[in-house]
Amino acid sequence: MPEGHTLHRLALDLSAAFAGTRPQVSSPQGRFAESAAIISGRPCSGAQAQGKHLWIEFEDHLLHIHLGLIGKFRIAPPAPPRGEIRVRIATPEVAADLSGPQLCVLRTPEEMAAQLAKLGPDPLRKDADPELAWARIHRSARPVAALLMDQTVLSGVGNVYRAEVLFRNRIGPHVEGRKLSRRSWDAIWNDLITLMPQGVVDNRIDTVRPEHTPEAMGRPPRVDDHGGEVYVYRRAGMDCLVCGSRVRTEVLDGRNLFWCGRCQRRS
DNA sequence: GCCTCATGTTGAT
DNA sequence: TCAACCTGAGGCT
Numbered sequence: 001m002p003e004g005h006t007l008h009r010l011a012l013d014l015s016a017a018f019a020g021t022r023p024q025v026s027s028p029q030g031r032f033a034e035s036a037a038i039i040s041g042r043p044c045s046g047a048q049a050q051g052k053h054l055w056i057e058f059e060d061h062l063l064h065i066h067l068g069l070i071g072k073f074r075i076a077p078p079a080p081p082r083g084e085i086r087v088r089i090a091t092p093e094v095a096a097d098l099s100g101p102q103l104c105v106l107r108t109p110e111e112m113a114a115q116l117a118k119l120g121p122d123p124l125r126k127d128a129d130p131e132l133a134w135a136r137i138h139r140s141a142r143p144v145a146a147l148l149m150d151q152t153v154l155s156g157v158g159n160v161y162r163a164e165v166l167f168r169n170r171i172g173p174h175v176e177g178r179k180l181s182r183r184s185w186d187a188i189w190n191d192l193i194t195l196m197p198q199g200v201v202d203n204r205i206d207t208v209r210p211e212h213t214p215e216a217m218g219r220p221p222r223v224d225d226h227g228g229e230v231y232v233y234r235r236a237g238m239d240c241l242v243c244g245s246r247v248r249t250e251v252l253d254g255r256n257l258f259w260c261g262r263c264q265r266r267s
Numbered sequence: 268g269c270c271t272c273a274t275g276t277t278g279a280t
Numbered sequence: 281t282c283a284a285c286c287t288g289a290g291g292c293t
Contacts, residue, residue, distance in 0.1 A: 003274050052275075069275040070287050084287065100287040102276065151276085158274045205274075233274085254281075255275085 002067040004156020005199030007049040008124045010073050012200070014056055015046035017075055017094045025058075026088050028081040028097075035106045036087060039063065044089075051119045051155025055112055056089070062112045063087075068102025119155040123192040124200065130189045137185060140177035146253050147177050148188070156196065163233040163258045164207040165191050173252070173259045175267040184266060204228045212241050232258040 025040040027033040039058040047056040056063040067073070078095040081088060087098040098104065107115070120136070121128035133154045137147050147153050148162045157165070166173050169187040171180070199205050205228040210216060213229070219241075231241055236249035240260040249258050 006274075066276080067274095068286065069273060070285095071275090072287080086286090100285095102286060149275095160274050162274095228274095256273095 002052060002069075002071065003158035003161055003199070003205070004049070004052055004122060004124050005196050005205065006203070007052055007054045007067070007156075008196075009200045009203050010054055011047040011049040013075050014054075014073075014089075014096060017096060018044040018056070018089060018091065019046035020044070021091050023089045023091050025063075026090070028085040028088055032087050032104055035063075038106060050116050050125060051122050051151055052158070053115065053119070055107070060109060062107045062109060064103065064105050064107045064112055064115065065098065065101050066103035068100070071101040072099050073097070074099075119151055120153045122155045123189065123196050124156055130185075133189070134182075134185050137177040137180060138182075142177055143174045143252065144171065144177055144180050145173035145257055145259075149253070149255065157192065159255055160205050160228070160230065160233045161192065161195065161199075164205070164230050165195065167231045167260060167264060168207060168209075170264050170266045172264045172267060173257055179267050181267060205230065207231060208241065214241075217241065232260055234258065 022041050022043050025036040027036045039061050042058040042061065045057045045059075047054060052066060054065045054067070056065070065071075073096055075094060075096045077093070078090055081097060084099050085097045086101055086104055089096045121130055121132050136153045137144070140147055145162060145166060148157050148165070149159070165188055168191055169184060171184050171188070195205075195207060208229045208231060212231070232247050235247045236258055238247050239245070240247055240263060243260065243262045245260060245262045247258055248261050249256055251257070
């Protein structure tokens, strides 16, 4: 689930549920019990996100959450907890259950700011400065596919947006940052600031342009098993939706990379 | 029931 | 470069 759009959507949903309330905070599983007691019943002013980091504000106590690979937040009417629930935030009307977070700690505003200072610009934030990312990218020998996943270069982009934004702009994933053209970087950033806000609205990642949908291409409809319609992510060995050649995959920096070797030749 | 995998990050080798 | 971590879902026996 969690690339930047997921966290920004959660910040909106958590704010809608709890801003202006004094929710009860508990830890059904127990691992967050001590901290939960500190913030339970305090006024909540809302939640915010930057990159893949999320925090919920209880006066000067910030609940800092990183979902990692498997963390989930479920917001629903109160019901008995199911599974391993690290934290429940609840009013009589709604409960938010957090499971499997990689990080879940209380921080002061100063501590939180120090964490956020490590992050590169987030395409989902209006104050983001893409020049900061370009400055890192255009003097790096690392492949652009690796740079896009580096949260200190750019924050919020994960494996799906990485693969898809490179495909949509026909850029080879192995192009070194220093050999990436300014035109390509501008195209990547401009695409991200279109795709990612749409991901927040839809709460899923769709990247296939209308002219390339299976219907438009006269192919049978298909079902992606990860909730969105995409060009190459997790489509290894299948036909490229645009040129029909085999979608390729390899492990880069420990993560699965997907691309079309025919469509993606630009630098 | 057991194994593998996942839109992520960190810390040790 | 690799293993560990957090949890649940799906595929397999």
